[in-house]
Amino acid sequence: MTAFLLRRLIQAAAVVLVMSLLVFLGVFAVGDPIEILISPEADQFERERAIKALGLDLPLWRQYLVFLGNALRGDLGRSFVFNEPALRLILDRMPATLELAVGATVAALIIGLPLGLYAGLKPNSPLSKGIMATSILGFSLPTFWVGLMLIMVFAVQLGWLPSTGRGETVTILGMRWSFLTRDGIAHLIMPALNLALFKISLVIRLTRAGVRETMLMDYVKFARAKGLSPARVTFVHVFKNILIPVVTVVGLEFGGTIAFSVVTESVFAWPGMGKLIIDSINVLDRPVMVAYLMMIVLLFITINLVVDITYSLLDPRVRLEGKS
């Protein structure tokens, strides 16, 4: 286990380093932040001052080394736009995005697993066929369209839910959370559901495929022949075995949701990290873009590690050994 973790950490460090270079070059290639940020009325003198103030007068390689040096000391730079540390800006926005991602993932599991299980156990019932047909919609409808439709129906027409924004928050551990207030939950429902739609469909399909495959296995036949109750066969013998692909996909999807819920966050004016990154890209706020992408790299590395460890807990045959 220790050797496995150590090797993973070294790999992670290498990936982070390579990514930092790629991200830096990519962000550099997009465009010139001064042209975007500076007031059009600024004269040449003022432009030169701003270029110097933001450190953009240095050649690229020196800008990268400065960034790397600061990053090693835990400083990912200051936002050009907000004049605040990029990392703090991102962390400020994190609770909002986490709420959304956790809400969507929980909804996906609560709704997706039972439906998928049912569709797998009774593949020929009309209800199963209905579930599978509907799940196609969940895959294929674009998020921004579904989001706008949700707003039109539930906020504009019916007036049940607030249209956009984040509700009232309470402060816990220095972070603002909205899922603990009534108003906060009301604001959370639509964006979380919008994000969950794709995931629900995914979980339904994975679960159904897993159940259908597992039901034909010898050990299931044996369990039934032994006279175990259908409930025990389903929930102990089948369910546990189909969870491995579901955990993998949901884990990676969770990371994707945190990192790239941009569309949902902008449609619902949800002040999360996705909104921050898209606003930052629009004004070429390089420090925030770089810090954000670096964080996402770390996030995915962590999630993969957690997924690997979860495997070993779910399936005793998987061993986290140092030897390959």
Place this chain on the structure above:
Amino acid sequence: MSGFRHAAGLAAGLAIAASVVLPAGSQTLTMGVGAPVTSIDPHYHQLSPNTAVAEMIFSALTQTDAHARVTPDLAESWRPVSDTVWEFKLRQGVTFHNGSPFTAEDVAFTFERVPKVPNSPSSYAIYTRPITRVEIVDSHTLHLHTAVPYPLMPVDLASVKILDRETHATATTEAFNAGPMAIGTGPFRMVSHRNGDRIEFERNDGYFGARPAWSRVNYRMITNDAARTAALLAGDVDVIDQVPTSDLAKLRNDQRLTLAETTGLRIIFLSFDHIREESSPFVLDNEGKPVPRNPLKDVRVRRALSMAIDRNAITERVMEGAAIPAGQFLPEGSFGYVPGLNPPRADAEAAKRLLAEAGFPQGFRITLHGPNDRYPNDARIIQAIGQMWTRAGVRTAVEAQPWTTFVGRAARQELSAFLIGWGTSSGEASNPLRNLTATFDREKGYGASNRGRYSNPEADRILEQAMRELDDPKREALLQQATRMVMEDVGILPLHIQKNAWALRRGFTMDARSDELTRAQDVRPAAAR
């Protein structure tokens, strides 16, 4: 019968009036704005959304009204006492939100702070730099010394929000954003600020100017156009700005809403490659080979390209009425507007004749560039122009790119012809003349946004004369003369001036501002009908 109907109508009218006019002093206004506010520090980042919020919290010596005319704010009056000295008389008895009195010392402190804000990506120092010395005559009189006569002083100072020497001596940008330093002399106090999400205000009851109608204001940033409109329709916000042109007709017909519209100060125009004498990168002949001489340097070609464009078709169909055709920088009524300088009548045949006269009887091929996410309908406008030019014999390809990529290429003179916009926040003609069409000159600070590098020495000379002329009518005449020269030379090719639109729930009314700012003090409950 008719008497009864009359009475019923009257009763209904009273009921409406009663529902509209709520007791003053207990009302909350919720606004949905399309562009994020990036800083509460009024000296950190020059950007319209920041200015709008700064004008709710802070005041400047002067201000501009809804039609961009300069009016008193913290200064009650001003006049040039000599060619290089401006005198400002300050308002008495004004206090900051924390009770600290406002004096001439605070103005001097502000002018010291403006150029020294660390890391500013776009400083306000361009407005304070002409001041060589601040002389405090008494606690409420200032003499501002300049090196050369500087007629724009009152206009420029509307952009510089005054801070308090006692309060803000060591204030950082972060302390403004976090709240404790967001202390000004303006109509509202900031209660809370959640970056990129919302700002909450309460009324400053000690404000020296007109009392705002709202005791609380909730300023929400909703950048997605469709979501902003939906929030208004759902009743979650009372007013939205940046109404998409495609929604205007629908919102206009909605009984629950009203619109506030005005002609803006943002001109959309085409800029040409003036820097290359020989072949321009995106101009080819009909065989696809580079053209040995740059046709865009020939005024006849530029006039032909202008004539080939049907501006009415663009404003009516592409912009759906949300713009007026333009033949110069500013709309009628602005300082420096030239009466009678109108865009040419669209005429493809006359354009062809002019092209032939210039030595291009077969026309040529060109790529027209533009942004696709910056101005309303930007990509569709260049497509329309591409068709119009092609009809006049200039085969046009169109390339629209995201602003972040496009603007850098335009600034590096990589393009031959491109669409871009300019907002003249000061509302007077020296501003576009200096920045857009004056010869690029680092020493003078002229032509910084002259991306096509147009140059007209005679117009430059008249502009410089205007910039030293303190007499307003004389200065206006000079600016008109320079504008006419640049426009007759088609230094830039003006297309249209945008209209600004806000949508409000019925029961609200607003003074639509030509400078696009969305401020709570401009919104009021509608008068009872």
